[in-house]
Amino acid sequence: MVEDYLVGSVGQLMERARHLLAAISKPYPAEFRALAQTCRNQVNELIAGFEALLNNPRYRKPKLKALRLRAYTDLVNRLDFIESIGFAALVRINEEDKQMTRLVSDIAEELMFPLPAPVVSCQSHFSSYFHAFPGLNVLRVPLKEGHFLLHLPDLYHELAHFVIEEQNNPAVQAFQDAHAKATNAATGHLAALLSKPTRGPKTNQEKYLVWTVSWMRAWATELFCDLFGVLGAGPAYAWAHLHLCAKSGNDPFEVETSPDSTHPPDEARMFILLESLTRLNYGTLASEIESRWKELIAARNFKKNAEYELCFPKDVLKRFVEEAALGYRAMNCRCSSPNSGNKIHDLLNEAWAKFWKTPKQYADWESQNGVILPKR
Amino acid sequence: MSQIGIHAGGYLRVSDYARSVDRLLLDLQSGDTPDTETINPVLSLLGSVSDEKSAAPLVQLIKLQWREVSKEAVSRLPNIIAELKSGSPSEQTLSDLESLAAVLDKERVTMRLRLRGE
Numbered sequence: 041m042v043e044d045y046l047v048g049s050v051g052q053l054m055e056r057a058r059h060l061l062a063a064i065s066k067p068y069p070a071e072f073r074a075l076a077q078t079c080r081n082q083v084n085e086l087i088a089g090f091e092a093l094l095n096n097p098r099y100r101k102p103k104l105k106a107l108r109l110r111a112y113t114d115l116v117n118r119l120d121f122i123e124s125i126g127f128a129a130l131v132r133i134n135e136e137d138k139q140m141t142r143l144v145s146d147i148a149e150e151l152m153f154p155l156p157a158p159v160v161s162c163q164s165h166f167s168s169y170f171h172a173f174p175g176l177n178v179l180r181v182p183l184k185e186g187h188f189l190l191h192l193p194d195l196y197h198e199l200a201h202f203v204i205e206e207q208n209n210p211a212v213q214a215f216q217d218a219h220a221k222a223t224n225a226a227t228g229h230l231a232a233l234l235s236k237p238t239r240g241p242k243t244n245q246e247k248y249l250v251w252t253v254s255w256m257r258a259w260a261t262e263l264f265c266d267l268f269g270v271l272g273a274g275p276a277y278a279w280a281h282l283h284l285c286a287k288s289g290n291d292p293f294e295v296e297t298s299p300d301s302t303h304p305p306d307e308a309r310m311f312i313l314l315e316s317l318t319r320l321n322y323g324t325l326a327s328e329i330e331s332r333w334k335e336l337i338a339a340r341n342f343k344k345n346a347e348y349e350l351c352f353p354k355d356v357l358k359r360f361v362e363e364a365a366l367g368y369r370a371m372n373c374r375c376s377s378p379n380s381g382n383k384i385h386d387l388l389n390e391a392w393a394k395f396w397k398t399p400k401q402y403a404d405w406e407s408q409n410g411v412i413l414p415k416r
Numbered sequence: 417m418s419q420i421g422i423h424a425g426g427y428l429r430v431s432d433y434a435r436s437v438d439r440l441l442l443d444l445q446s447g448d449t450p451d452t453e454t455i456n457p458v459l460s461l462l463g464s465v466s467d468e469k470s471a472a473p474l475v476q477l478i479k480l481q482w483r484e485v486s487k488e489a490v491s492r493l494p495n496i497i498a499e500l501k502s503g504s505p506s507e508q509t510l511s512d513l514e515s516l517a518a519v520l521d522k523e524r525v526t527m528r529l530r531l532r533g534e
Contacts, residue, residue: 098442098446098448099442101445101446103445104442104445104446107438107441107442107445107517110434110438110517110521111435111438113525114431114434114435114438114524117431117524117528118431121427121428121531125424171424172424172425173424173425174424174425174428175424175425175428201425204425205425205428205429207429216472217470219472219473220469220470220471220472220473220476221469221470223473223476224469224476227476252480253477253480255473256473256474256476256477256480257426257473257474257477258426260473261425261473300530302530
């Protein structure tokens with residue numbers, strides 16, 4: 041069964057891979073050429089992998105059947121990934137994609153970002169919001185995001201995902217080491233709880249284990265990317281976080297107890313942002329953001345709970361703030377400062393200042409002043 | 417960042433780890449001597465797994481999951497590394513690497529499902 045199945049399926053997949061190569065066989069603007077080449081190289085590598093799966097005599101040995109099927113699944117998934125991310129970005133390039141790619145490249149330059157700036161594709165789906173795809177160096181944003189300023193600070197957060205996922209590169213090692221150290225502080229705190237003799241229910245132990253997994257799998261990374269965002273974009277990043285939370289309506293103190301959890305509670309995220317802003321000498325603005333944040337939480341009637349306090353103690357969160365600042369500076373990235381002279385940084389912060397100063401006129405101001413892209 | 421995006425980086429990395437272990441197993445179980453290009457990525461991964469303090473969070477996660485499946489394999493890590501370096505891995509080491517491959521495959525599948533929003 042396996043042999044016949046693989047012969048039929050792999051043959052079809054190789055044909056699909058060739059179709060993809062044909063679809064991007066055309067000239068590309070300079071900033072998209074690296075992506076086109078990456079896609080070409082990766083698909084050719086996959087075709088070679090498919091051929092080996094059929095023709096390498098070692099795979100015929102019965103004891104290697106499971107290994108062969110794992111290799112097959114891996115190749116299928118990689119082809120699927122590259123088609124839906126890399127090729128999907130390349131076959132639809134429009135003016136917005138080009139301008140957003142340029143914008144992110146300018147942000148990277150302002151930050152002295154240590155890696156090549158990613159390509160931007162304005163095609164994220166309903167639930168996807170902004171998302172980074174390291175490996176292909178692609179960033180997806182919602183269709184019309186480039187026309188508006190208030191969420192653009194989130195682009196700084198996304199850049200950090202490329203830093204965290206970079207491999208074998210000493211230029212970003214300090215930030216990655218800091219990420220590991222901060223994660224250890226969080227999981228170490230839970231390990232201490234786990235090792236305590238307890239008469240409590242067994243479910244507590246299970247919960248601590250799930251939280252440990254969540255810290256390792258996603259929470260620490262998200263917090264570190266937030267800290268990169270605030271160190272680079274300054275107060276505008278914290279405002280953008282408040283904006284996102286106001287729109288989502290999620291309980292900011294809710295600690296998820298599913299291993300599928302991807303995001304730490306919003307209160308923890310805001311806490312580290314405000315701490316970081318204070319250390320960047322934005323104390324007055326940090327107080328203003330905090331006061332509006334508290335107002336928002338009170339208006340929704342959200343309250344701290346014991347689980348939040350247990351899983352996200354302040355000393356652990358402060359350790360994240362310290363480590364991220366050290367790692368960020370060690371990469372020689374530029375820190376946010378008031379009136380930095382960096383055009384995009386200053387524009388994003390000015391946008392938030394205008395938003396609060398004259399909310400009624402903000403939309404008009406944005407359409408006339410801070411616009412990066414030609415209007416809708 | 418979106419839920420989908422947070423898994424994209426992890427998925428690619430776990431996928432790389434899984435592939436490198438499988439490539440090594442293919443050589444070893446076929447009776448072939450792996451070259452350095454095949455063996456080094458696995459030694460590097462095992463080295464990171466051994467390094468409790470500075471390992472990347474994702475590697476720590478793999479270690480945690482591997483320990484759940486086979487505490488013995490994780491406690492044999494120094495032997496596994498030494499045997500691979502010496503070029504003559506025992507049957508036990510092969511079996512330990514199989515258990516690591518299964519853990520990596522499971523995590524790869526899990527991340528893949530989340531990446532698809534499933």
